[in-house]
């Protein structure tokens with residue numbers, strides 16, 4: 001095993017700890033730290049939240065910078081798969097922790113330039129496309145000592161962070177801050193360089209030791225409907241890209257209908273609002289709960305007075321004298337969850353603009369179709385594909401995860417290492433390191449401050465203004481810190497029941513038996529009476545990490561350990 | 572056979588009665604989160620202004636449920652439905668199984684993301700409990716602010732007018748906001764409003780509410796500052812479908828049902844203001860509104876649950892015709 005890069009970011013104090021490669025320990029993390037397990041890059045969520053709780057925003061930032069590379073941007077626009085997984089959101093426990101807002105706070109208050117010692121390895125990698133996937137790969141390879149050059153067709157890096165997502169959600173200077181922290185590592189980004197011919201790609205493959213193509217999904221998914229050539233019809237992606245280049249500031253919008261249910265569709269409605277449209281309708285073929293845009297964005301859209309029509313599909317765009325006058329839609333019913341048009345249910349919404357935002361797809365760049373998949377990574381010799389270009393339009397964090405996966409494979413290919421392995425660090429924790437009390441369980445979710453609706457017409461003004469340090473620390477107190485594992489040493493336990501008397505919730509169980517599955521899952525066969533108890537166990541799913549049991553135990557048989565995960569190279 | 576009905580409103584109570592008539596031996600349990608015996612919700616305004624008595628308001632009593640052999644569980648909320656296990660869970664964590672389930676949870680005035688932070692400062696107007704609260708506060712109230720869509724805004728305005736309060740009405744449109752279904756039922760509302768000296772704030776909406784010395788300061792999008800002793804506000808009426816979240820039962824805004832009042836899950840029916848149904852004349856989905864419809868849907872759901880196979884006929888005439896009087900007459904005579 002080689003030196004890992006984790007230590008380069010966050011220097012852990014030297015404490016006695018154990019390193020395990022046991023599947024049971026690895027499984028423990030997936031089962032017990034659900035937010036981390038749900039994150040495509042396995043961000044150490046409780047790690048950074050605990051740092052915020054302790055007022056150490058810098059460490060919180062560094063953990064995020066290490067795990068997800070774009071803390072400023074992701075802290076605003078991540079689609080947050082971790083939050084629905086958070087234990088705090090489970091039945092009866094209230095709302096999930098605002099993991100994403102806390103990520104933003106870590107960047108707002110903890111940003112520091114990285115000071116990594118990078119040892120050049122003499123090899124060169126070229127990345128085509130400066131979106132989150134390409135930049136993550138560039139970041140990871142630069143840390144490994146590669147000289148990385150990123151070629152980008154547009155005049156600024158960031159991909160959809162810069163040209164797709166509007167500034168009122170993600171200001172450009174915020175994207176720029178994240179990009180700078182990557183170029184600070186020595187990554188060179190060359191803008192206005194489009195790579196689209198076979199000759200160019202072949203040349204790159206010869207000039208560089210490896211080439212990673214991460215060109216995103218830059219084309220709107222097309223459907224053919226009558227009337228699409230009329231003035232006032234837009235493709236959602238084009239509309240957003242033009243608006244973000246300030247090219248639509250003079251258009252006259254009045255009544256707008258946007259078709260779609262994803263991020264792009266919602267951004268199109270909100271951008272139309274800022275461009276002066278007075279009546280905006282979002283029309284989506286399924287129901288609201290199936291929209292892929294995030295709940296906070298949908299909430300903001302509603303605040304801005306945008307109307308929604310569900311279970312409708314477009315049929316035809318109506319035009320007069322070459323100008324859009326309306327859209328004919330049909331209502332759908334759901335058949336086993338799939339939308340099916342109801343015959344005879346067509347109706348018209350009058351409007352002067354129709355924006356079709358039903359998805360994005362990749363460009364057909366030469367030589368990319370023939371790239372085979374080798375262990376889940378598309379690779380042909382020294383040529384790799386990454387991000388939305390390969391997977392279809394997705395999310396920023398998925399693009400980052402894919403960029404990381406491809407960078408690891410490229411590194412394996414170029415360095416000859418055998419592969420990678422997950423290791424679990426298990427560190428013993430003292431009672432006085434536990435910050436939580438039962439009161440913390442009752443803190444309500446800290447809402448994100450917003451600018452008032454009456455000030456939302458300013459096109460590029462950010463709507464969410466961010467937590468203060470105090471709000472962030474308050475929110476951090478809600479986290480159960482699921483990385484702590486409480487265990488009772490059964491051999492030493494004298495079954496005095498002192499812990500059971502001290503427990504704040506139903507967290508300590510008497511068990512007749514414990515079944516351990518092959519994958520490490522545990523099943524407790526509970527005992528009704530304590531006479532039949534063969535074991536006493538702590539249910540980490542219920543534990544709120546207050547430490548009452550440890551304090552109460554007369555024979556000191558309850559231990560606390562902290563589990564962290566690292567992926568290391570195998571040589 | 573155990574029939575479980577969630578919701579003690581018009582739809583739920585009618586379904587319970589219908590099932591019991593068809594299946595004498597069936598066990599019928601009806602559950603409601605309100606503390607009271609089922610009552611005529613549409614008479615709440617009349618009750619508030621003293622036009623009807625408590626006896627007229629309540630259409631059921633303990634004796635009724637005893638005589639019908641229906642088990643009423645009032646003051647108990649159902650938190651979650653588990654269609655795969657055919658069980659429901661109460662807020663107090665009790666679990667109950669069912670063979671057939673009816674969701675008749677009605678709807679409630681709901682606050683969008685702008686008003687939501689001010690929920691504590693807003694007086695709701697929907698249940699008997701709300702009316703009792705308002706009655707208690709009325710002596711200190713001189714001016715009220717009303718902001719909300721739909722006919723119920725009219726009902727509320729009329730009620731406040733009858734008890735002698737000064738009214739400010741804020742609406743997003745040019746005129747009173749009623750839906751397309753409702754609009755053709757309305758007479759000349761504007762003049763009726765004018766006659767009642769209502770302060771009409773149009774093309775505007777509430778963006779903030781503050782409580783200052785027991786009065787309320789309402790700020791609007793257009794920058795107006797308005798004072799009132801009570802604020803009634805809502806953005807929409809939203810079907811109460813919280814207990815179906817993440818159950819896989821299809822919900823648009825309301826529970827999607829077919830004409831036999833069946834939801835997308837086997838043995839789960841829905842009726843009344845909580846359902847959404849495709850309406851061929853309107854060419855649109857339509858969230859039920861109105862007492863007669865709720866009664867009719869409750870009757871059909873009840874029959875079908877007890878083994879019949881009847882289809883609900885949507886006719887617009889049943890929308891709001893109540894007490895034999897068209898709606899305009901009831902409110903504006």
Ligand SMILES: Cc1cc2nc3c(=O)[nH]c(=O)nc-3n(C[C@H](O)[C@H](O)[C@H](O)COP(=O)(O)OP(=O)(O)OC[C@H]3O[C@@H](n4cnc5c(N)ncnc54)[C@H](O)[C@@H]3O)c2cc1C
Nearest residue numbers: 129131132133153159160164195215216387388394395396
């Ligand atoms: C309007 C909109 C809003 C969105 N909102 C969110 C959100 O809130 N949350 C979320 O998680 N996701 C969101 N997404 C999706 C997210 O932005 C993408 O999934 C993500 O950016 C994909 O990353 P990527 O690096 O694969 O590609 P991209 O971000 O698309 O980057 C690709 C880059 O490659 C460049 N490029 C392409 N072809 C070439 C070429 N031939 N030569 C040189 N350069 C080239 C492009 O110019 C671009 O800079 C949104 C997308 C859009 C369009």
Ligand SMILES: Cc1cc2nc3c(=O)[nH]c(=O)nc-3n(C[C@H](O)[C@H](O)[C@H](O)COP(=O)(O)OP(=O)(O)OC[C@H]3O[C@@H](n4cnc5c(N)ncnc54)[C@H](O)[C@@H]3O)c2cc1C
Nearest residue numbers: 578580581582604612613648649676677843844861862865
């Ligand atoms: C002031 C006012 C005036 C009206 N005037 C008229 C009129 O003139 N004409 C007309 O046609 N209609 C009128 N209506 C509307 C009419 O009252 C409703 O359409 C009708 O009551 C709907 O019946 P329902 O059974 O579907 O729902 P509801 O009567 O709302 O009953 C649903 C019940 O279910 C309960 N519930 C909800 N969720 C749960 C849960 N999870 N667990 C347990 N219980 C739950 C609710 O608390 C409620 O008691 C008026 C309404 C109001 C408020």
Ligand code: SF4
Nearest residue numbers: 035086087479480482
């Ligand atoms: S409580 Fe904290 S550690 Fe546990 S799942 Fe939620 S965010 Fe993650």
Ligand code: SF4
Nearest residue numbers: 507543544546547549
């Ligand atoms: S620390 Fe001990 S007492 Fe506290 S919640 Fe966890 S198991 Fe229960």
